[in-house]
Amino acid sequence: MRGDMCDRIANLLPEYEAGSLSEGDRAKVAAHLERCDACRWEAAALRRTGELLSQTEPRRPTHDLWPGVAAQLSERQTRRAWRVPFGPARRAWSVVAAALMLVILVAGLVVHPPGCRVPVAAPQLVAAADAEAGQYARWHAEASMTGGLADSCALALLVSTGKPVPEEPKTQ
């Protein structure tokens, strides 16, 4: 028959079975188990719980997990290689981009200084010197100034020669 002592022992039994009780408590529990069938039965159930757990296999994944992990690592590595980095590296890229823009701006000022409103064209076209060819060259040169990509050929000529296009002949 269980009494107050059995309740106190029942609280100590898990630690007793786990081997974590102090020497004094351990001796107290052991002495009680000697004479109490109910507590011995409870101790046996706890012991069997531990044994049952140790006989249990862990759950296993249905497939090898490494290939999936390796694929994700490779994918992230590739993505990171293409991404503009943060921090100091990103600042360095910003400085390089700003310097490049400055060089382009200075080159533009040298080739076409402020105040010079007359575009330039290739000497071959200038040499043609008749009104129609001169106007044609002038239009191309002007188009290259406002939209260089739209008329890259004329822009290249403009940068290479740096000569002004003749004024459009005055018509009567």
Added chain:
Amino acid sequence: MDERALVARAQQGDREAFAQLLRDHHLRVYNLAAYIVGDRTEAEDVTQQAFVRAWEELPRLRDPQAFTAWVNRIARNLARDRAREGGARARFEGPQPDPPETGNAEARGPEESLVVREREQDIHRAVATLSEAHQEVVVMHHLEGKPVVEIAQQLGVPLGTVLSRLARARAALRRKLAPHVEDDRP
């Protein structure tokens, strides 16, 4: 190669060393994740994500000996997030595609195998109801078979804490698994 060396090599970017760490730790991580998310496919996904995260964070791990507790924590955090996304914590059930076998499986008949399998499902469901700290020591000690001293080292807690957690976990499981562990009362 011991685990410290493996962790150190993986921290230098050695994928083979990291693959070995995954092979050594994935069962525990998978089981802990499964107890939280309650679904095997989700648990596999969480386990993979945990190791991807571990690889990325590995250079910041200061103590290689803390790898076990650290990767457990990553997996549990991911599993909790996944469980929240997936709604209420589901029960851990469903057919086992790759059935675990205990003891001498070949010697058992189909009926006995079924009994063992049902009992194991009951046990896993019961473990899933424990606190995460208790699940961790139960999985490491009973399912992985690690000595308590090693568990204490790997989790970075005193031996008494491991023993106490094991004792409390077994007391809770003893009640949940009563039909499997109780003989006729005296």
